[in-house]
Amino acid sequence: MNVTIRELADWLRGFDDIAVFGHRAPDGDACGSCVAVALALRALGKRAVACLPEGMPEFLRFLPGQECVVPDGELPFTPQCALAVDVSAPDMLGDNRALFEACPQRAVLDHHGSNPFFGQRNHVEPNRAAAGEMALLLIAELGVTLTKDMASCLFAAISSDSGNFNYSNTTAETFESAAVCVRAGADVDEITGYIYRTRTEARTRLLGLCLAELKREGKVAWARVTNAMFERAGAMRCDTERIVNYLIEIEGVEIAALAIEQEDGCSAKFSLRCVAPYNVARDVAQPLGGGGHERAAGITIHRPLDEALNMVLARVREIL
Ligand code: 5GP
Ligand code: MN
Numbered sequence: 001m002n003v004t005i006r007e008l009a010d011w012l013r014g015f016d017d018i019a020v021f022g023h024r025a026p027d028g029d030a031c032g033s034c035v036a037v038a039l040a041l042r043a044l045g046k047r048a049v050a051c052l053p054e055g056m057p058e059f060l061r062f063l064p065g066q067e068c069v070v071p072d073g074e075l076p077f078t079p080q081c082a083l084a085v086d087v088s089a090p091d092m093l094g095d096n097r098a099l100f101e102a103c104p105q106r107a108v109l110d111h112h113g114s115n116p117f118f119g120q121r122n123h124v125e126p127n128r129a130a131a132g133e134m135a136l137l138l139i140a141e142l143g144v145t146l147t148k149d150m151a152s153c154l155f156a157a158i159s160s161d162s163g164n165f166n167y168s169n170t171t172a173e174t175f176e177s178a179a180v181c182v183r184a185g186a187d188v189d190e191i192t193g194y195i196y197r198t199r200t201e202a203r204t205r206l207l208g209l210c211l212a213e214l215k216r217e218g219k220v221a222w223a224r225v226t227n228a229m230f231e232r233a234g235a236m237r238c239d240t241e242r243i244v245n246y247l248i249e250i251e252g253v254e255i256a257a258l259a260i261e262q263e264d265g266c267s268a269k270f271s272l273r274c275v276a277p278y279n280v281a282r283d284v285a286q287p288l289g290g291g292g293h294e295r296a297a298g299i300t301i302h303r304p305l306d307e308a309l310n311m312v313l314a315r316v317r318e319i320l
Pocket of ligand 1: 023027088089092112270271272289290291292293296297298299300
């Protein structure tokens with residue numbers, strides 16, 4: 001069933017114990033949106049947690065509201081309902097999928113056009129740059145005053161998914177949502193400083209190792225991050241975030257793929273980016289079991305790195 005944000009707010013008001021779920025390898029949008037909604041629900045006197053697979057990544061640990069976050073499978077109560085925010089498909093719930101599905105009442109608030117409407121109630125707006133924009137509206141519909149902590153989380157969410165307001169998904173409403181957050185106390189310099197102007201040495205070394213081996217074929221660029229590179233750089237899994245941007249930003253490149261070897265050594269996660277008129281969600285990710293947005297999509301393929309990469313490149317060559 002399709003619902004409005006107001007209907008979602010009315011529905012949430014009917015429960016006392018609520019779990020908010022983000023996607024695996026949570027990014028700024030998932031973390032910021034889920035924590036802000038959990039904080040707003042707590043402000044209404046509810047028990048609420050933000051379930052983020054593997055917890056909040058290191059580079060977002062500066063965000064307020066960390067006390068709401070529970071990693072995989074460690075719920076302090078049995079939730080009466082579940083709200084998935086920024087989760088494009090059930091498998092993106094990662095190790096929390098069973099927890100989500102065990103909740104008797106489930107809803108989805110998302111901005112991925114590929115979302116299969118996996119909740120009993122769904123509100124999906126593919127034109128929103130970030131789930132954070134919709135979380136902001138939900139908090140307003142809940143009648144909760146936006147605190148500085150909620151606003152900081154939502155500004156981080158909106159800034160993250162819009163590439164700090166420079167991706168093609170950025171709209172007038174994106175700026176308006178951000179302005180609401182800034183007025184409520186979000187510190188632009190502090191938040192963007194952590195997200196865009198600081199990186200650990202390990203992350204910097206991983207970027208170097210990866211880009212040193214980038215491959216180019218006409219309009220396509222790709223690179224791999226192997227487990228050996230993670231080890232050599234001393235980097236964490238979340239340190240691959242945004243590496244793919246360096247590929248799509250190469251002059252003349254119109255489709256970019258970053259292949260990340262998973263810890264098991266026999267599966268690979270892909271970050272895909274493109275420019276208009278290509279649609280990597282519909283034409284590359286979805287046929288291989290993934291999803292995302294027109295210009296930014298992803299897939300996890302249960303094959304060794306190079307085999308999986310060849311599957312992705314074959315699809316890419318077909319759409320050129
Ligand atoms: P990123 O490259 O930043 O990890 O992901 C880009 C977009 O693709 C995000 O909106 C994310 O939700 C989506 N995405 C990434 N990996 C997967 C995946 O394995 N499955 C699906 N359905 N979507 C994904
Ligand atoms: Mn998002």
